[in-house]
Amino acid sequence: xxxxxxxxxxxxxxxxxxxxxxxxxxxxxxxxxxxxxxxxxxxxxxxxxxxxxxxxxxxxxxxxxxxxxxxxxxxxxxxxxxxxxxxxxxxxxxxxxxxxxxxxxxxxxxxxxxxxxxxxxxxxxxxxxxxxxxxxxxxxxxxxxxxxxxxxxxxxxxxxxxxxxxxxxxxxxxxxxxxxxxxxxxxxxxxxxxxxxxxxxxxxxxxxxxxxxxxxxxxxxxxxxxxxxxxxxxxxxxxxxxxxxxxxxxxxxxxxxxxxxxxxxxxxxxxxxxxxxxxxxxxxxxxxxxxxxxxxxxxxxxxxxxxxxxxxxxxxxxxxxxxxxxxxxxxxxxxxxxxxxxxxxxxxxxxxxxxxxxxxxxxxxxxxxxxxxxxxxxxxxxxxxxxxxxxxxxxxxxxxxxxxxxxxxxxxx
Numbered sequence: 001x002x003x004x005x006x007x008x009x010x011x012x013x014x015x016x017x018x019x020x021x022x023x024x025x026x027x028x029x030x031x032x033x034x035x036x037x038x039x040x041x042x043x044x045x046x047x048x049x050x051x052x053x054x055x056x057x058x059x060x061x062x063x064x065x066x067x068x069x070x071x072x073x074x075x076x077x078x079x080x081x082x083x084x085x086x087x088x089x090x091x092x093x094x095x096x097x098x099x100x101x102x103x104x105x106x107x108x109x110x111x112x113x114x115x116x117x118x119x120x121x122x123x124x125x126x127x128x129x130x131x132x133x134x135x136x137x138x139x140x141x142x143x144x145x146x147x148x149x150x151x152x153x154x155x156x157x158x159x160x161x162x163x164x165x166x167x168x169x170x171x172x173x174x175x176x177x178x179x180x181x182x183x184x185x186x187x188x189x190x191x192x193x194x195x196x197x198x199x200x201x202x203x204x205x206x207x208x209x210x211x212x213x214x215x216x217x218x219x220x221x222x223x224x225x226x227x228x229x230x231x232x233x234x235x236x237x238x239x240x241x242x243x244x245x246x247x248x249x250x251x252x253x254x255x256x257x258x259x260x261x262x263x264x265x266x267x268x269x270x271x272x273x274x275x276x277x278x279x280x281x282x283x284x285x286x287x288x289x290x291x292x293x294x295x296x297x298x299x300x301x302x303x304x305x306x307x308x309x310x311x312x313x314x315x316x317x318x319x320x321x322x323x324x325x326x327x328x329x330x331x332x333x334x335x336x337x338x339x340x341x342x343x344x345x346x347x348x349x350x351x352x353x354x355x356x357x358x359x360x361x362x363x364x365x366x367x368x369x370x371x372x373x374x375x376x377x378x379x380x381x382x383x384x385x386x387x388x389x390x391x392x393x394x395x396x397x398x399x400x401x402x403x404x405x406x407x408x409x410x411x412x413x
Contacts, residue, residue, distance in 0.1 A: 016122070020142045034359075038393035041361045043187065043336050044384030046307055047251050050300075058290040066286055074282040076274050078104020078258070082285045085292040086244065086258050092298065093220050095233040095242075097260050103269055106280045108217050108245030108257035112139050112180075114269045114276070115213055115241055115259065119177045120145050125169060127179040129157045131339065131368030131377070133187045133215065136180055140370075147370040148176070154330070156193030157181055159200045166208060178211040178241075183231060185218040185335025188368050188379035192333055195228055202231055205239040217245040217257075218335035220301060223309035225333040238262045246288055248336070249301050254284045308336070308383050311390060315382040318391050322398030324405060329380075336383040341365075341376055342401060348378045351404055360396040 062070050077083075083099035090097050105111040112135065120126065122144035128136065130149025140147050148169075150162045162179070169175060181201075183193035193201070205212050214231045232242040245257040259269055273279075291297055315338060319329055326343030342348065348364040355361060365377030382390060 016142060016144050019144055020138075037356070037359045037361060038385065038389050038396065039361045040380045040382075040385070040390070040393050040397070041363045042384055043248075043381055045248050045252060045336075046304065046383060047253070049304065049307065050251065054291070054294075054296065058287055058294075061290060062283070062286050070283040070286050072282060074279040074285065076270050076279050078102070078280060079282070079285050079289065081293075082256075082289045083258075085289055089220075089249075089292060089297070090230075090244065090260075093216075093230065094227060095230045097232070097242075101260050101263065101266060103259045103261070103266050103273070104280050104285060105257040105259060105273065106277055107252070107255040108215065108243055108247060109135055109139070110273075110276070111243040111245070111257045111259045112136050112213075112215065114272045115178075115243070115261075116140060116143050116145070117272045118265065118268045119211070125174055125176045127162070127165065127176045128370075129181050129186065131188050131365065131374055131379075132180065133182055134363070134367045136215070137368070137370055140180075145177075149369060149371065149373070150179070152186070152189060152191060154191060156183060156186070156191050156197055157201070159197050159204060162201070163204060163208075166210070176210070178213050179205075180213045180215065181231075182215045182218075184216055184228065185221065185332055185337075187218070187335070188337050188363070188365075189339040190330040190332030190335055190337045191339075192225075192228065198228065198231060198234055202234045202236075202239070205235070206237040210239060212240045213243065214240055215243045217243075217248050220249060221305060221308060221336075222334040223305055223312060232260060241265060249297070249304070250288060250291060254288060256280065256284050256288050311382040311385070311387060312338075314387045314390050315380060315394065318394035318398075319380075322394050324398070324402055327401075336381055338380045338382065339365075340378050340380055342378075343405070344376060345408055346401065346404055347375050349375065351378075351400060354404065355397055355400050358396045358400055360393045360400070362397065 082104060083102040086102055087097050087099045105114065116139050120143045124145055126140050126145045126147050127150055128147055129152050137147060148165060150165060151158050183198065185192055204210060212231055216230060232240045242260040246254055312332065316331060319340065324343065327340060329338050329340040332338060349366065352364050363379040365374030366372055368374055
């Protein structure tokens with residue numbers, strides 16, 4: 001039997017492959033298919049709630065009226081009819097946009113990739129809130145960026161810290177290409193940038209010519225509190241690129257997202273998309289169009305909000321019952337996630353192995369940083385499980401944490 005050789009292609013790979021990193025969520029996806037594992041890791045929407053009769057009707061209508069169009073190549077920019085629908089969806093959140101400034105993408109992840117591809121050269125600096133969406137960090141690393149995190153607190157990104165970081169970069173003769181931020185129900189933190197800080201951030205962007213990439217996949221899923229304006233709606237100087245997605249309010253499997261940007265930026269992103277996939281799926285675009293244009297989408301979102309609010313409350317209640325003294329967690333007003341921090345010296349990387357052995361999973365906190373922070377924290381999802389599974393998952397997780405703390409005590413740590 002021959003022994004396995006080392007990778008014979010090792011000398012041919014591009015330099016960027018050395019800094020590429022896997023998404024922590026994708027690595028845990030295989031667990032979702034194992035019924036015995038309660039995964040609090042993924043950001044799964046409750047797609048089983050989508051009405052079967054609506055699904056069947058839309059597909060039948062497309063087959064009868066637009067079958068040839070749905071199976072053909074489409075325009076790289078996306079169908080105009082869907083751009084109009086996206087403008088309708090954004091208007092429901094208080095943001096008015098010109099459909100001509102919209103580019104349809106294959107999911108929100110491609111939107112992040114296209115913007116990064118458009119602006120970043122190897123070694124460039126990208127600013128990101130910390131903790132930050134791990135999927136965005138995966139993209140930034142693949143383009144060989146230097147990611148610098150801006151601290152967050154209960155009120156979202158700390159704008160004063162951002163300004164200080166920009167001053168430091170200026171003194172070093174460097175400049176960030178853009179700031180990436182999920183200001184509303186952030187992933188993973190669940191925090192929301194306050195109105196005061198939103199205004200200050202937009203003003204700072206105008207003062208310093210800072211480009212802001214606003215990722216807003218959860219904004220319409222608000223369960224408590226008053227809606228806040230998007231950064232895009234506050235922007236008066238064309239400093240904000242807006243990223244949206246139907247993954248959380250319709251289906252991630254439909255792989256439909258969008259970019260709103262000034263025409264010059266959008267033009268460059270279109271070139272990048274042509275080189276990536278030519279166009280987003282016409283079939284998927286037509287499905288989303290029929291759903292939004294049919295007028296039932298807002299009622300569906302309202303039903304989702306009731307469901308997710310209840311699941312969030314169950315998770316928060318279970319944390320209060322099962323997590324040890326000294327633990328803290330965010331209380332999100334919307335979105336999908338709670339960010340929990342355990343008392344030192346618990347390291348959630350070590351904890352994850354033991355948790356999976358007990359058939360419960362989460363995402364370790366350091367996956368949401370590029371610099372090793374977050375080692376005592378974890379991201380917990382409440383959208384993807386029924387209430388009884390959330391309770392049982394937190395019970396299992398709490399028991400593992402307490403066992404780990406007892407082990408530390410026995411070792412004198």
